[in-house]
Amino acid sequence: MLLAAWLNGKVINHLDVQERGFAYGDGIFSTIDIHNGQAQLLSLHWQRIQKSCLRLQITDDFLEQWQRDFESFMAHYPHCICKIIISRGCGGRGYLPDAQALPNCYFLAYQRQQHPASHQQGINTTFLEQCLGLNPLLAGHKHLNRLEQVLLRQELASLGYPEGIVCDIQGRVVEGVFSNLFMVKNHVIYTPDLQQAGVAGVMRQHILHLAQHLQYSVSVTDLLPSDFLTADEVFFCNSVYGIWPVKQLQDTLYSANPITQHLQANLYHV
Amino acid sequence: MLLAAWLNGKVINHLDVQERGFAYGDGIFSTIDIHNGQAQLLSLHWQRIQKSCLRLQITDDFLEQWQRDFESFMAHYPHCICKIIISRGCGGRGYLPDAQALPNCYFLAYQRQQHPASHQQGINTTFLEQCLGLNPLLAGHKHLNRLEQVLLRQELASLGYPEGIVCDIQGRVVEGVFSNLFMVKNHVIYTPDLQQAGVAGVMRQHILHLAQHLQYSVSVTDLLPSDFLTADEVFFCNSVYGIWPVKQLQDTLYSANPITQHLQANLYHV
Numbered sequence: 052m053l054l055a056a057w058l059n060g061k062v063i064n065h066l067d068v069q070e071r072g073f074a075y076g077d078g079i080f081s082t083i084d085i086h087n088g089q090a091q092l093l094s095l096h097w098q099r100i101q102k103s104c105l106r107l108q109i110t111d112d113f114l115e116q117w118q119r120d121f122e123s124f125m126a127h128y129p130h131c132i133c134k135i136i137i138s139r140g141c142g143g144r145g146y147l148p149d150a151q152a153l154p155n156c157y158f159l160a161y162q163r164q165q166h167p168a169s170h171q172q173g174i175n176t177t178f179l180e181q182c183l184g185l186n187p188l189l190a191g192h193k194h195l196n197r198l199e200q201v202l203l204r205q206e207l208a209s210l211g212y213p214e215g216i217v218c219d220i221q222g223r224v225v226e227g228v229f230s231n232l233f234m235v236k237n238h239v240i241y242t243p244d245l246q247q248a249g250v251a252g253v254m255r256q257h258i259l260h261l262a263q264h265l266q267y268s269v270s271v272t273d274l275l276p277s278d279f280l281t282a283d284e285v286f287f288c289n290s291v292y293g294i295w296p297v298k299q300l301q302d303t304l305y306s307a308n309p310i311t312q313h314l315q316a317n318l319y320h321v
Numbered sequence: 322m323l324l325a326a327w328l329n330g331k332v333i334n335h336l337d338v339q340e341r342g343f344a345y346g347d348g349i350f351s352t353i354d355i356h357n358g359q360a361q362l363l364s365l366h367w368q369r370i371q372k373s374c375l376r377l378q379i380t381d382d383f384l385e386q387w388q389r390d391f392e393s394f395m396a397h398y399p400h401c402i403c404k405i406i407i408s409r410g411c412g413g414r415g416y417l418p419d420a421q422a423l424p425n426c427y428f429l430a431y432q433r434q435q436h437p438a439s440h441q442q443g444i445n446t447t448f449l450e451q452c453l454g455l456n457p458l459l460a461g462h463k464h465l466n467r468l469e470q471v472l473l474r475q476e477l478a479s480l481g482y483p484e485g486i487v488c489d490i491q492g493r494v495v496e497g498v499f500s501n502l503f504m505v506k507n508h509v510i511y512t513p514d515l516q517q518a519g520v521a522g523v524m525r526q527h528i529l530h531l532a533q534h535l536q537y538s539v540s541v542t543d544l545l546p547s548d549f550l551t552a553d554e555v556f557f558c559n560s561v562y563g564i565w566p567v568k569q570l571q572d573t574l575y576s577a578n579p580i581t582q583h584l585q586a587n588l589y590h591v
Contacts, residue, residue: 053412056338065335066343068326068429073336073406075467076346107468108475139471142323144434145499146467146474159338164414186454187490189468196466197345197416198377198459201409204416205378220457229415 054131054160060120063157069141070155071148076195078138078155079103081253084163084291088129090121091319092290095253100137103192109139109154117156124158131160132291136195166292170213171315173298173308176227176287178276179206179215183225183248191251203228214287214295216279219248224274227287230295231255235284235310239268254290261314264321284308293318324401324430330390333427339411340425341418346465348408348425349373351523354433354561358399360391361589362560365523370407373462379409379424387426394428401430402561406465436562440483441585443568443578446497446557448546449476449485453495453518461521473498484557484565486549489518494544497557500565501525505554505580509538524560531584554578563588 056063071077081096090096097118104111117137124133136159140152181203189196207215207228214227224243226232231252233242240262245251262269279285284305285297296311298304326333341347351366360366367388374381387407394403406429410422451473459466477485477498484497494513496502501522503512510532515521532539549555554575555567566581568574 053339063338066338066340068333068336069323070336070343071471073340073343074350074465075471076465077468077471107472146470147478148471148475181458184454184456184458185490186456186469188451188454188472194468195344195346196468198347198464198466199456200416201341201345201347201418202377202458205418208417220455 052162054162055128056160057120057124057158059156060116060123067141070138071140071143072136072138072155072195075146076197077107077148078109078136078195079107079193080134080136080195081193082291083133083135085125085129085131085133086163088125090125090133092253092257095256096135096290099193099251099253099256100135103194104137104154106189106192107139107194109137113154113156120156121158124160128160130163132163134159134161138195164291166213170292170295173296174213174287175299176212176214176216176297177210177301179203179210179217179228181206182218182220185219185221185247187247190248191245193250193252200228216276216300218276222275223247224276224279225249230287230289233258233286233288234274234279234282235308236278236282238310239270240310241270241272241274241278241282243274244271252289254288254293258288258294258314261317261321265313265317267310284311286311286314322432324432325398326430327390327394327428329426330386330393337411340408341410341413342406342408342425342465345416346467347377347418348379348406348465349377349463350404350406350465351463352561353403353405355395355399355401355403356433358395360395360403362523362527365526366405366560369463369521369523369526370405373464374407374424376459376462377409377464379407383424383426390426391428394430398430400433402433404429404431408465434561436483440562440565443566444483444557445569446482446484446486446567447480447571449473449480449487449498451476452488452490455489455491455517457517460518461515463520463522470498486546486570488546492545493517494546494549495519500557500559503528503556503558504544504549504552505578506548506552508580509540510580511540511542511544511548511552513544514541522559524558524563528558528564528584531587535583535587537580554581556581556584
């Protein structure tokens, strides 16, 4: 349920009809868990926003103002899921942006989601049938062009699993529908390279740092379904729910997940 | 300049904050030239809208209502460029649509664009550097996920050409930035296959019909830059400006374009 919406520091009830986020998905977003007035991994979220603005050539001149507005927003909504959306602004002639337009910074507060607590102990999952396209121009960025995820989320709902594994059209494993994905084999932690497809989540970034801090070997590389089916451990992550270990993937059972548990136990301690 | 906006038959000044077109680009659009109260190629526009709704699993139960509303809209705005947007509606939990939500049908009226009349005689063009991704799940559909076109349109503006030729990441020619693309060689008319990338424009569809009606051989197939550089004629098309012949592509001059002119002369006579 939507609790509130702000645009550039002010409460709004509506969007401008000429908002380019609506016309073309011309913007980016980030989803942040705010609990007791604290936003988890906040600096990583802003780093990613800044990096994506650079890629899309949306000016980040207002970054410090956005960050100050966000502090004020957190004071008003100390318990929520906040979606930050940065769009290129309004108008322009067709695809060509208006050179004068300024970016828009939205904060949308939603009730905190209640995922079943049991998912922290492990979930069952499967590979989805629909595949992600390849798009090196935009891969890795959490932009507003998310039709693939909408279609995948509907496929996932029809299958009844809490999360599913998505491959690209060349058969590489990429991510979950709303999560990133890791596997462990022979004490090495692996996650798919996202140069061609996928969203480089903030929790994925955090876990890559955390794993190195905990002295694990880490590899970001191309991975196939067979790699996951023969892994020792598999887990999903995102910045709202943290880590979900995988108990079963199709016919493969992961009987123990000590490294996943080690990461879970230290998730916010670094 | 935006003249008016309607939602489901009523004038609006704003959008709902929870519009999924804004959140995820979860919808489709079509751009129609309305002149003297007549919409060119209207039935093809509605056919494409229906086909894309089917692909995205957006219900088209309201199609006849949308069409009636559009007649009323044309009576109010008999001279405009109309953008029809069909979105999946509002809300839902993250990517998963609200099962109860109804689609939204928007009509946005803009002032008719004044492309230079000389473009009907021919333009110079070039290949763009940025490439389209591959996305068989969504290719061909004019959906709201148009970040690639926004980036390409900016590249085009920086080069100063009226239109540019875009390839996919595997080097095949796909389309223009806001147009489809044809070539003629040895009296056969060719246009790129759009199974992997690109937008199947209504004017492209119309020209494929027209060419067959005029007894030309037509081929929809994979084409490379070298095919265009060695073609007899090349032209762009879209449903607002019709056909723009190409006079020069990089170092290649197209000295005459009789078949393109034949198509131009008969464009709305079939």
